[in-house]
Amino acid sequence: MTHVALVGCGHIAAAHLEAWKKTAHGQVAVLFDVSRELAEKRQKEFGVARIASSLDEAIKTADVIDVCTPPHTHADIARQVLRAGKHLLIEKPVVTSAADWESVRAVAGAATIGVVHNLKFTHAVQQAKEWVDDGRIGDVLRINRLFLTSPESDRMLVGDKHWSHKLPGGRWFETLPHELYITHMFAGPLPVASVTALHTKGAVPGAPADEVCIVLAGDRCISTVHYSASSKENRRSIEIFGTEGKIEIDVLSDTATLASAKDSRVRRAVGVKNVETGQRLLQAIPDRAEYLLRRAQKETPHATLIRAFDDHLAGKGPSPTPLDEVDYVIKNCDVIGRKIDAAVGRA
Ligand SMILES: NC(=O)c1ccc[n+]([C@@H]2O[C@H](COP(=O)([O-])OP(=O)(O)OC[C@H]3O[C@@H](n4cnc5c(N)ncnc54)[C@H](O)[C@@H]3O)[C@@H](O)[C@H]2O)c1
Known part of the structure; x- marks a missing residue:
């Protein structure tokens, strides 16, 4: 024990x-x-x-x-x-x-x-990983992460006392590891290319830079992270585009959908978005059934990760978070957090 x-x-x-x-x-x-x-x-x-x-x-x-x-x-x-x-x-x-x-x-x-690094072990991200590893979207070209959070309901942004406000880059630093290890998981250690951060009239104490766009770029793949705290919306999504198709992940509902948009007359007539809506509905039924089964079994991402860590300690499997991944995340959080602060004149 x-x-x-x-x-x-x-x-x-x-x-x-x-x-x-x-x-x-x-x-x-x-x-x-x-x-x-x-x-x-x-x-x-x-x-x-x-x-x-x-x-x-x-x-x-x-x-x-x-x-x-x-x-x-x-x-x-x-x-x-x-x-x-x-x-x-x-x-x-x-x-x-x-x-x-x-x-x-x-x-x-x-x-x-x-x-x-629990987001790696969500139902949707694991499904996406399986599709990418099976070659279903070809080579990964883009990973776009969107994180719109309402300052009225985000528990870390409400008020001016939450500990996340004092982190480099404010509240974003708290979530940034998720964005970085997901990029690492699908595209390897892409270096930071640019960080654009605005302090607008929507800025709140926890997010002095309320509009942020981070670009990571490697030899073939570009990854972007968009943070917004001046929207009233709560959206958390990840899009992974490959040479043969794309995967959309809705993080809040833990759903992944696979689509491909090769040009054809039918697609043009019906509309690519409408075709994808149909594909999404067809995938939704088995996907939700599997998701609900995991929920019923209390198979949360934390449970999957902690079980893997426990097994690893017992010599029965690899670490769920290899140190090269951790190293990449920490070093780039450091760079990005400070760039966000510098962009809005925060010491
Ligand atoms: N992986 C995820 O999805 C996820 C989600 C939420 C939070 N987190 C992370 O978990 C950590 C905690 O977040 P939280 O939201 O639970 O915070 P929290 O503020 O709700 O809880 C932190 C607890 O730590 C205690 N504490 C503070 N300093 C301490 C010390 N020196 N020694 C012992 N206890 C101390 C506080 O009294 C409090 O009970 C953070 O690193 C956060 O980023 C991760």
Whole structure:
């Protein structure tokens, strides 16, 4: 049995506690939070045996430390965990600067580091990966990520107190790892080509740059990330265009659809978008059935990732988040976060 200490009992901790219950070897044995009240709440909900009274005590009593605290606390906690020779599972963003990442890696020794890059394990992204690997859209040419979020309902943007506001680039830094590892997953480590950021009249404290467009470009593939916090809409989508077709992912409903738009008279007469709507409807029925089955089995992306991490620790499979992927994400978050701040004159 692998003893797990979960540190940070806020919003995302519930997904981790649920996920550890579905692993073959891991059991959350101890909780720690700077707020004892929050730790007690999670203890009652998930029946965890103990609450530690310090981080040090939590680390001593476990083999794996699962860190769910805000990003600005991660580097200190991670170093302490790794210096004690314990394995580390940590929420993204792992750290808030490339220098902190170097110092974390320097003390890792033989300990394993896993990062919660959970979007990789959604039903839709896994489906898209299968289609790309099977050659269904040919070679990947474009990946376009759209993230429109309403400042009235985005829990991190409401008000002026959320910890994400102080990150490099503000709230975007909190989600940026997802955008970068998805690009890495489908197109490899594309370098940053440009970052355009505007401070418009819609800007809010958490997103001083409320309109952002990031371009990543390699030899053949270009990837864009569009953030907006001045829209009243909530849209989260990923489009992957290949030489033979395209995949559209609606992240909020966890749906992926495959389409191809080779020119033909029929397509021109009916309209490419109308043909695609038909294709989408045909794919929707089996897709929703599979999605609902996963939901019923509580097979969340966190559960898939944490089970893979637990198996990896037991020597039964690869890491769900290889370090080259983590390294790419952290280094480019560092570059992009600072470029966003510089573009809007934020120190
Ligand atoms: N992978 C995902 O989909 C996903 C989703 C949400 C959040 N996150 C990430 O999870 C992390 C936590 O986010 P959240 O929304 O749960 O935050 P939160 O503010 O809801 O919870 C953070 C908890 O950590 C505690 N805490 C703060 N500093 C601490 C310290 N030094 N030691 C111990 N406890 C401490 C707080 O009291 C709080 O209970 C962040 O890195 C965030 O980016 C990931």
